[in-house]
Amino acid sequence: MSLSSWVPGADASPYNASCLPYGVADGSVVVRIGDHVLFLDGVFGGGVFASASLNAFMASGPHEWRDARERIQRLLTDERFRGAAEPHLKPLSEVTLGMPFEVADYVDFYCSLEHASNLGRMFRPDEEPLKPNWRHLPVGYHGRSGTVVPSGTPVRRPSGQRGAGDFGPSRKLDIEVELGFVVGVPAEGPVRTSDFASHVFGVTLVNDWSARDIQAWEYVPLGPFLGKSFATSVSPWVVPLDALSAARVPGRGQDPAPLPYLERAEPWGLDLGFEVELNGEVVSRPPYAGMYWTPDQMLAHMTVNGATIRTGDLYASGTVSGEDAAQRGSFIELTWNGADPVKLSDGSVRAFLEDGDTVTITATGPGADGVPIALGEVSGTITPA
Numbered sequence: 322m323s324l325s326s327w328v329p330g331a332d333a334s335p336y337n338a339s340c341l342p343y344g345v346a347d348g349s350v351v352v353r354i355g356d357h358v359l360f361l362d363g364v365f366g367g368g369v370f371a372s373a374s375l376n377a378f379m380a381s382g383p384h385e386w387r388d389a390r391e392r393i394q395r396l397l398t399d400e401r402f403r404g405a406a407e408p409h410l411k412p413l414s415e416v417t418l419g420m421p422f423e424v425a426d427y428v429d430f431y432c433s434l435e436h437a438s439n440l441g442r443m444f445r446p447d448e449e450p451l452k453p454n455w456r457h458l459p460v461g462y463h464g465r466s467g468t469v470v471p472s473g474t475p476v477r478r479p480s481g482q483r484g485a486g487d488f489g490p491s492r493k494l495d496i497e498v499e500l501g502f503v504v505g506v507p508a509e510g511p512v513r514t515s516d517f518a519s520h521v522f523g524v525t526l527v528n529d530w531s532a533r534d535i536q537a538w539e540y541v542p543l544g545p546f547l548g549k550s551f552a553t554s555v556s557p558w559v560v561p562l563d564a565l566s567a568a569r570v571p572g573r574g575q576d577p578a579p580l581p582y583l584e585r586a587e588p589w590g591l592d593l594g595f596e597v598e599l600n601g602e603v604v605s606r607p608p609y610a611g612m613y614w615t616p617d618q619m620l621a622h623m624t625v626n627g628a629t630i631r632t633g634d635l636y637a638s639g640t641v642s643g644e645d646a647a648q649r650g651s652f653i654e655l656t657w658n659g660a661d662p663v664k665l666s667d668g669s670v671r672a673f674l675e676d677g678d679t680v681t682i683t684a685t686g687p688g689a690d691g692v693p694i695a696l697g698e699v700s701g702t703i704t705p706a
């Protein structure tokens with residue numbers, strides 16, 4: 322039975338009562354229902370919701386997460402609670418959304434076989450596309466949490482070294498379509514794959530902006546640095562894992578079989594479809610379901626050495642790219658490093674991003690009973706260097 326809400330328009334919206342992402346509006350914790358937000362401090366009177374971030378709620382653990390979600394669903398679907406809840410409801414158009422959580426550490430992985438193969442072919446044409454380690458562990462690096470910004474924040478074109486003796490504004494400014502996982506409950510490592518849902522609160526959409534010229538010159542052999550640390554944008558919405566149970570699908574197998582600490586009960590995936598818009602026009606549709614490494618494996622890997630995790634840690638999947646050319650999650654792949662530019666309907670072409678360009682990433686998936694749900698959106702406009 323899908324849940325029917327008394328909030329006008331909510332049932333027809335992908336932000337229906339089986340979605341219910343959390344965010345922060347006007348400095349207060351809210352949940353989204355249709356084109357409205359419900360202020361949780363108002364309806365529940367304090368506690369973990371009397372805060373300007375989701376961190377306290379996320380730290381409270383899976384029992385409280387489930388309890389809150391059930392109470393919110395009851396409030397929004399049972400007419401008897403309408404009188405109590407309605408005073409705390411506001412149209413989305415009347416509030417200002419902010420950063421939903423305080424980011425502790427930020428880690429970026431590289432979990433798409435298609436993306437890693439495409440970049441290997443472009444950056445290392447004389448080598449095997451995949452490095453020898455790729456099928457043995459989810460490759461990742463530590464990013465810069467201080468430059469994780471909420472959707473809508475303008476992104477200034479970075480300047481840096483583009484090669485030997487060549488300094489200037491990046492000419493290869495790019496996007497990376499990713500799914501981010503937000504840690505709620507802290508732990509001392511190692512964390513087992515089977516404990517994923519005891520620690521991870523939910524997901525958020527991520528655009529990991531990348532300056533390909535700066536990156537290509539600087540990142541050997543220690544990995545990405547200034548080519549990616551200038552900005553990483555996230556959606557204002559964190560979708561709880563419970564909203565994604567219907568999106569869970571059997572996943573692709575792994576060969577070779579991973580080491581015991583990376584084993585899962587079964588391979589799985591999330592049937593989420595991304596859409597990438599450049600200046601309002603769809604340029605790609607990356608599918609998440611076929612990602613090679615899964616988020617429980619990423620969590621097990623990043624803690625296997627004993628590293629701790631904290632509330633607000635964000636770890637991202639790495640660029641999501643599918644097999645088809647129209648499913649690639651970055652412009653470097655879509656245009657094959659600029660050789661085959663994207664053609665837009667107004668006749669213009671793009672190899673990489675120009676000043677004034679706006680990129681918006683959205684994603685949808687099946688909610689309870691297959692009713693479509695939306696995962697939010699992450700948008701950013703490029704400003705001059």
Ligand SMILES: O=C(O)/C=C/C(=O)CC(=O)CC(=O)O
Pocket residue numbers: 429430431432433436437440441444497529531545638639640
């Ligand atoms: O393969 C490379 O040389 C470079 C890869 C990336 O830039 C991707 C990265 O940051 C991780 C990801 O988003 O998948």
Ligand SMILES: [Ca+2]
Pocket residue numbers: 429430497499529639640
């Ligand atoms: Ca990335």
Ligand SMILES: [Mg+2]
Pocket residue numbers: 528529530531549550551552553
């Ligand atoms: Mg980045």
